Amino acid sequence: MSIRNPPSRDDTSASVEDSILDAARSCILDFGLRRTTLAEVARRAGVSRPTVYRRWSDTRAVVADLMTREIAAVMPEFSTEESVHRQLVDAVVHVSTEVRGHPLFVKILRSDQELFTTYILERLGTSQRAIIDQVSVAVSAGQRQGSIRAGDSRQIATMVLLIAQSAVQSAVMVAEELPGDALTEQLRHAVGAYLAPASADTHPTDRGDR
Secondary structure, eight states, rough: EEEOOOOOOOOHHHHHHHHHHHHHHHHHHHHHHTOOOHHHHHHHHHHHHHHOOOOOOSHHHOOOOOOHHHHHHHOEEETTTTTTHHHHHHHHHHHHHHHHHHHHHHHHHHHHHHHHHHHHHOOOOOHHHHHHHHHHHHHHHHHHTTSOOSSOOHHHOOOOOOHHHHHHHHHTTTTTTTTTHHHHHHHHHHHHHHHHHTTSSOOGGGGTOO
16 A cells, blocks of 8 residues: 555646746746746746736745645655654655755755755745655654654654754765765665664664564
């Protein structure tokens, strides 16, 4: 059995929204977030400005949905037939590595650090809540399986987000001490140990082989 994402939107609506999000992605990569306008997004998407404004109130609202889509694209499904602990640790490492080098996130981080500061210090963004939702479901499945420790699944999922987010956002700062592969390995250990059941007597990433 797989743990799946929610059903997708109506195909026509999804097609229009994806075209707009693709256009927003193109604008941000070309101009940076601050110089991206909804008018230019609409022009590149080949739709009217009212079509964009009916869906999003401003550029940052578009970006929030764009970031959510980009993260969802690299989020795997989880199977309850295998160790959820191992799958979740692998997923956190994989997604963190992908995001660290993702051209969109790199561009936003360089051109508008204020956007990330808001989501680091003040409130959760749409993409962060989506990650918590999916990780929480996986944690609950792992707890039933016995491969993930007991506790409030949503709180555990939120902590996993904080650990991964710190590794992504501080990668450049600690690059001298933790270059690429070393950071990835330490993240794997940190998340694996955090999720392991209290009685674990094996390497945390090897738990749950049941």
